[in-house]
Amino acid sequence: MKNLKDILYKVSINQVFGSTDVAINQLVFDSRKVKKNDVFIAQKGVNVDGHLYVDKAISLGATVIICEKISFDKQEGITYIRVNDSNAALAIMAANFYDNPSAKFPVVGVTGTNGKTTIASLLYQLFNKAGYKVGLLSTVKILVDETEYKATHTTPDSITINHYLDLMLEEGVEYCFMEVSSHGIHQKRTEGLTFTGGIFTNLSHDHLDYHKTFSEYRDVKKEFFDNLPKSAFALTNIDDKNGNYMLQNTQAKKYSYALKTVADFKAKILEKQISGTLISIDGIEVWTKLIGVFNIYNLTAIIATAELLGLEKFEILRIVSELESVSGRFQYTISDDGVTAIVDYAHTPDALKNVLETINDIRTGNEQVITVVGCGGDRDKTKRPKMAHIASHLSNQAIFTSDNPRTEEPQSILDEMELGVSPENYKKTLTVLDRRQAIKTACKLAVNGDIILIAGKGHESYQEINGVRSHFNDLEEVSNCFNQLKNK
Numbered sequence: 001m002k003n004l005k006d007i008l009y010k011v012s013i014n015q016v017f018g019s020t021d022v023a024i025n026q027l028v029f030d031s032r033k034v035k036k037n038d039v040f041i042a043q044k045g046v047n048v049d050g051h052l053y054v055d056k057a058i059s060l061g062a063t064v065i066i067c068e069k070i071s072f073d074k075q076e077g078i079t080y081i082r083v084n085d086s087n088a089a090l091a092i093m094a095a096n097f098y099d100n101p102s103a104k105f106p107v108v109g110v111t112g113t114n115g116k117t118t119i120a121s122l123l124y125q126l127f128n129k130a131g132y133k134v135g136l137l138s139t140v141k142i143l144v145d146e147t148e149y150k151a152t153h154t155t156p157d158s159i160t161i162n163h164y165l166d167l168m169l170e171e172g173v174e175y176c177f178m179e180v181s182s183h184g185i186h187q188k189r190t191e192g193l194t195f196t197g198g199i200f201t202n203l204s205h206d207h208l209d210y211h212k213t214f215s216e217y218r219d220v221k222k223e224f225f226d227n228l229p230k231s232a233f234a235l236t237n238i239d240d241k242n243g244n245y246m247l248q249n250t251q252a253k254k255y256s257y258a259l260k261t262v263a264d265f266k267a268k269i270l271e272k273q274i275s276g277t278l279i280s281i282d283g284i285e286v287w288t289k290l291i292g293v294f295n296i297y298n299l300t301a302i303i304a305t306a307e308l309l310g311l312e313k314f315e316i317l318r319i320v321s322e323l324e325s326v327s328g329r330f331q332y333t334i335s336d337d338g339v340t341a342i343v344d345y346a347h348t349p350d351a352l353k354n355v356l357e358t359i360n361d362i363r364t365g366n367e368q369v370i371t372v373v374g375c376g377g378d379r380d381k382t383k384r385p386k387m388a389h390i391a392s393h394l395s396n397q398a399i400f401t402s403d404n405p406r407t408e409e410p411q412s413i414l415d416e417m418e419l420g421v422s423p424e425n426y427k428k429t430l431t432v433l434d435r436r437q438a439i440k441t442a443c444k445l446a447v448n449g450d451i452i453l454i455a456g457k458g459h460e461s462y463q464e465i466n467g468v469r470s471h472f473n474d475l476e477e478v479s480n481c482f483n484q485l486k487n488k
């Protein structure tokens with residue numbers, strides 16, 4: 001059992017009712033999970049207000065309530081602590097509860113619209129291959145050394161983050177790389193963590209359903225760098241127009257990486273092929289299996305990070321040539337008939353454009369590019385016409401289909417997408433509501449040399465329709481289609 005007083009260290013408190021010198025069991029923010037002697041943290045939320053569940057939490061055994069407002073009758077024997085920001089209080093308490101694991105080993109956070117998973121996962125691979133025990137907190141999975149745990153979020157809640165960081169220390173993990181989403185920053189999930197470094201990838205149109213304006217979204221990302229400690233490094237992509245802005249107010253040591261601009265860490269692309277890219281770093285030529293200019297940005301960021309963390313340059317470059325692409329990120333398979341299918345997580349207009357431009361860039365002849373793409377339900381609707389425009393404009397054939405419609409009517413999402421198609425591209429588009437059938441259609445249309453891009457779901461192993469998740473994986477589906485067509 002821990003003492004509440006110790007857990008409250010550094011929490012900004014407005015008012016206390018009752019004793020803080022009490023033994024507590026766990027920190028819990030979901031009333032349905034409360035047990036005897038737990039601390040219930042009432043989060044205001046976005047759609048649901050956790051303050052509505054205070055009495056429920058007490059009835060299940062909570063003895064301490066952390067809240068932003070006291071709009072309920074106080075009960076005898078319960079400690080009530082009023083704070084300005086429950087999310088921030090939760091994050092600091094979670095770090096204290098686990099004895100601040102992030103301060104005990106290097107934890108590096110990656111933020112930006114695209115590239116977080118790729119960079120964090122490649123850093124995991126690189127440090128692993130260099131002989132270290134590594135941890136990873138990513139959208140795709142959580143890794144504590146070699147042990148894998150299921151990821152539910154890009155940046156999990158602060159209790160989960162600190163729990164895994166603590167577990168990493170227990171298992172002797174020496175470095176942790178984690179994704180830092182704008183939701184995570186805004187909801188203070190990373191507050192209370194001591195980062196050794198922060199990486200900025202790029203910023204483009206995304207999550208405006210949540211952040212409302214682009215400048216609000218940008219400033220939330222910037223907050224991550226504003227809060228880095230003096231001892232940390234802040235590494236930014238200086239080719240991105242927001243790269244400088246991100247580091248404007250940080251007290252951390254500033255570094256930059258780039259392909260075009262003068263930067264502390266710079267790479268040059270020498271040759272692009274479907275099987276990889278030849279790059280030059282400080283005059284040293286390195287072959288990488290990764291494809292696409294955006295991936296060379298990612299690679300430059302990881303080379304810079306590894307150097308900033310003290311790895312030797314030649315060792316880094318040797319390992320870089322061995323790195324494998326990340327699950328669902330430009331992952332490809334080739335059929336017996338010579339059709340290449342690429343599965344990519346591109347689910348933003350910018351990412352889709354990048355992937356299609358990359359494919360068009362490495363095409364050598366008259367191959368057709370067939371794109372299968374949809375847009376998620378219950379998420380930013382403004383992306384829909386934009387993504388349909390990009391897919392139809394940059395492909396020879398675009399097949400619009402369902403992504404994860406969630407609770408929305410699948411056909412209405414497709415109708416909104418179709419609004420973005422320019423008249424000259426109409427004849428290049430098809431709509432196939434069922435994703436499995438859409439992938440089959442693409443496989444039937446493709447002939448030797450053609451490239452099928454299946455965008456939006458990447459590594460995901462499910463499709464969510466009407467709130468129900470069923471098993472679905474794009475790479476599996478396209479591989480099955482290739483096999484069925486072979487057997488015909």
Ligand SMILES: CC(=O)N[C@H]1[C@@H](OP(=O)(O)OP(=O)(O)OC[C@H]2O[C@@H](n3ccc(=O)[nH]c3=O)[C@H](O)[C@@H]2O)O[C@H](CO)[C@@H](O)[C@@H]1O[C@H](C)C(=O)N[C@@H](C)C(=O)N[C@H](CCC(=O)O)C(=O)O
Pocket residue numbers: 029030031032042043044045046047048049050051053087152153154155156181183184187
């Ligand atoms: C859409 C959204 O932003 N939701 C956030 C919002 O929740 P909400 O208001 O919708 O509702 P809620 O979490 O069900 O309830 C609010 C509070 O009441 C509590 N509650 C609720 C019901 C009950 O019976 N008892 C109870 O105590 C909940 O435990 C919670 O503390 O406020 C909560 C508290 O701050 C957040 O945890 C929650 O993020 C959830 C986990 C979420 O899924 N967010 C997504 C959008 C997210 O964070 N995504 C990013 C990546 C985005 C990307 O790059 O694509 C991520 O880092 O994963």
Ligand SMILES: Nc1ncnc2c1ncn2[C@@H]1O[C@H](COP(=O)(O)OP(=O)(O)OP(=O)(O)O)[C@@H](O)[C@H]1O
Pocket residue numbers: 112113114115116117118119139154179181201202294295297298328329330344345346347350351352354355458
């Ligand atoms: N540096 C980059 N710049 C632009 N696009 C990128 C970059 N890296 C990857 N992408 C594209 O964006 C998609 C998502 O990549 P990744 O999963 O690494 O980003 P992310 O930031 O983790 O995104 P999310 O938080 O949505 O998972 C990839 O499938 C690829 O198409």
